[in-house]
Amino acid sequence: MIVGVDxxxxxxxxxxxxxxxARIIPNDRGNRITPSVIAFDENGEALVxxxxxxxxxxxxxxxxxxxxxxxxxxxxIAFGSVQRTPEQISACIIxxxxxxxxxxxxxxxxxAVIAVPAHFSDRARVATIDAGRLAGLSEVHLIxxxxxxxxxxxxxxxxxxxxxxxxxxxxxxxxxxxxxxxNDYTVRSSRGKADLGGRTFDSIMRTHVVEKxxxxxxxxxxxxxIVSHHLEESIERAKIExxxxxxxxxxxxxxxxxxxxxxxxxxxxxxxxxxxxRSRLEETIRLIRLAVQExxxxxxxxxxxxxxxxxxxxxxxxxxxxxxIRAPEQYMANPDEIVALGAAVYAERFxxxxxxxxAARRTATEGARLRDVAAFNLGVELDxxxxxxxxxxxxxxxxxxxxxxxxxxxxxxxxxxHVLQGDDGTAENNHSLGRFxxxxxxxxxxxxxxxxxxxxxxxNGITHIAARDAKTRAVQKIVVAPHRTGTDKKSxxxxxxxxxxxxxxxxxxxxxxxxxxxxxxxxIADAEKAVSSKDPTYLAELGVAxxxxxxxxxxxxxxxxxxxxxx
Ligand SMILES: Nc1ncnc2c1ncn2[C@@H]1O[C@H](COP(=O)(O)OP(=O)(O)OP(=O)(O)O)[C@@H](O)[C@H]1O
Ligand SMILES: [Mg+2]
Numbered sequence: 001m002i003v004g005v006d007x008x009x010x011x012x013x014x015x016x017x018x019x020x021x022a023r024i025i026p027n028d029r030g031n032r033i034t035p036s037v038i039a040f041d042e043n044g045e046a047l048v049x050x051x052x053x054x055x056x057x058x059x060x061x062x063x064x065x066x067x068x069x070x071x072x073x074x075x076x077i078a079f080g081s082v083q084r085t086p087e088q089i090s091a092c093i094i095x096x097x098x099x100x101x102x103x104x105x106x107x108x109x110x111x112a113v114i115a116v117p118a119h120f121s122d123r124a125r126v127a128t129i130d131a132g133r134l135a136g137l138s139e140v141h142l143i144x145x146x147x148x149x150x151x152x153x154x155x156x157x158x159x160x161x162x163x164x165x166x167x168x169x170x171x172x173x174x175x176x177x178x179x180x181x182x183n184d185y186t187v188r189s190s191r192g193k194a195d196l197g198g199r200t201f202d203s204i205m206r207t208h209v210v211e212k213x214x215x216x217x218x219x220x221x222x223x224x225x226i227v228s229h230h231l232e233e234s235i236e237r238a239k240i241e242x243x244x245x246x247x248x249x250x251x252x253x254x255x256x257x258x259x260x261x262x263x264x265x266x267x268x269x270x271x272x273x274x275x276x277x278r279s280r281l282e283e284t285i286r287l288i289r290l291a292v293q294e295x296x297x298x299x300x301x302x303x304x305x306x307x308x309x310x311x312x313x314x315x316x317x318x319x320x321x322x323x324x325i326r327a328p329e330q331y332m333a334n335p336d337e338i339v340a341l342g343a344a345v346y347a348e349r350f351x352x353x354x355x356x357x358x359a360a361r362r363t364a365t366e367g368a369r370l371r372d373v374a375a376f377n378l379g380v381e382l383d384x385x386x387x388x389x390x391x392x393x394x395x396x397x398x399x400x401x402x403x404x405x406x407x408x409x410x411x412x413x414x415x416x417x418h419v420l421q422g423d424d425g426t427a428e429n430n431h432s433l434g435r436f437x438x439x440x441x442x443x444x445x446x447x448x449x450x451x452x453x454x455x456x457x458x459x460n461g462i463t464h465i466a467a468r469d470a471k472t473r474a475v476q477k478i479v480v481a482p483h484r485t486g487t488d489k490k491s492x493x494x495x496x497x498x499x500x501x502x503x504x505x506x507x508x509x510x511x512x513x514x515x516x517x518x519x520x521x522x523x524i525a526d527a528e529k530a531v532s533s534k535d536p537t538y539l540a541e542l543g544v545a546x547x548x549x550x551x552x553x554x555x556x557x558x559x560x561x562x563x564x565x566x567x
Pocket of ligand 1: 006009171197198243310311312335
């Protein structure tokens with residue numbers, strides 16, 4: 001059984017395809033979504049979902065909300081004496097919803113499609129796959145959340161549509177434009193912001209309320225623990241209430257002032273709230289216009305607007321979006337479930353189509369195809385600090401591009417390459433994916449060596465980088481996904497685990513001869529032994545062997561793609 005998981009900043013949902021219909025799987029409490037909250041109690045035991053949220057009111061220091069925004073960071077989070085990485089925390093959430101699904105379906109869950117924001121960084125994507133693996137899944141794929149929402153909406157529809165998905169959840173915003181017909185989806189453009197969502201609005205509203213209360217009481221309140229505790233829960237509740245009422249109140253009891261306890265109250269109207277968040281919403285409107293233009297849809301060229309994410313329930317969101325995009329069909333039936341449903345459809349129909357048992361299912365899934373796009377420009381820094389894109393935003397993925405680099409001084413034996421994501425012409429204003437060094441270049445006059453650096457983005461949106469000498473075709477030194485390389489034992493271990501996965505993924509989609517396939521299988525088997533042995537020398541050796549195989553696979557895939565493009 002393969003399921004679709006929406007691992008959200010605030011809530012996590014899980015769904016499966018039941019015949020032709022995607023269905024949400026309720027958790028062990030019967031709820032259709034599970035709060036993305038984790039706590040570790042005094043005994044070090046993990047609490048996930050509702051129990052963790054309840055525990056948070058008495059043990060805020062042992063609880064974490066919104067771990068999704070930390071995915072890809074190399075920090076660890078302490079819960080008393082327990083320390084966990086963001087991947088390990090997300091793994092607990094994935095494990096919990098998969099356990100609930102197993103109990104509900106009576107079937108073991110080994111594979112999942114996990115939805116991620118279209119504008120999730122490379123590191124965050126790798127961390128999400130790692131989280132799935134740590135949760136015990138043997139097969140993990142990613143899909144972009146707005147793309148999943150479109151698939152849930154247009155599932156099986158024979159009509160050709162131009163769809164705009166406006167996805168505003170708890171932590172992220174994306175807008176994606178795509179064409180669909182008969183289960184064939186082509187994403188045309190995607191824009192977004194990784195740090196804009198319901199939590200942003202909560203924090204804006206909280207600042208406003210604290211300022212009002214401070215004026216009333218005449219002393220600073222922002223660091224007051226009692227005030228913080230009360231606002232934690234009441235702000236979000238008040239915000240949600242303003243979606244159906246014009247006015248709401250926030251009460252903060254037992255605040256000490258002039259030696260006595262006061263009960264403070266603050267009223268906030270919908271008009272005030274709208275005013276507070278308006279400039280952030282206008283950013284989303286600007287991005288919709290840009291995405292629609294980049295997609296080649298004209299202003300009225302979209303026939304369908306799909307809303308996804310709980311923050312779309314805010315009335316002003318809908319009125320601003322509606323004014324910007326005049327789509328005759330608008331859909332907002334289940335904005336906090338639609339992503340999990342779409343991920344489930346994609347999992348079963350697009351990834352499992354060959355395994356369909358009945359003729360009817362085969363017909364339904366024949367031709368199911370998804371082409372998504374790269375959400376960021378991927379490029380390199382030049383010697384003078386300028387930035388040049390190599391793989392531009394909105395390139396259909398998977399994609400591969402090669403850039404040839406050379407030396408700037410005579411007999412130079414190494415070149416440093418700085419890989420970045422972003423739009424700015426100056427490298428330092430973009431987001432660095434990592435620097436790596438190509439060493440062992442044959443001594444020659446400057447400008448003579450030619451080294452091909454191969455950049456590829458796979459269908460999970462993850463970047464891979466490899467390099468080879470263009471003249472001799474010899475591998476110089478290959479570095480794949482620079483952030484995964486490291487010198488300490490733990491990162492060598494993790495790097496080999498990640499490389500095994502990358503080789504498997506690439507091997508699956510590349511046509512190779514039997515000899516090379518056997519070679520790959522041997523390297524993978526040896527690498528697995530190295531992983532269990534934990535021997536640092538053995539791990540480092542197999543790391544190099546895997547990188548070499550990966551480079552060859554990338555080269556084969558690249559030539560296939562070149563043929564395809566030239567055809
Ligand atoms: N009626 C409502 N009015 C305003 N906001 C709402 C309403 N219902 C839910 N929200 C907000 O929607 C957000 C949760 O939405 P959702 O579950 O889609 O997000 P998520 O999937 O956890 O986040 P993301 O997709 O950004 O990672 C929360 O910030 C919540 O406060
Ligand atoms: Mg979401």
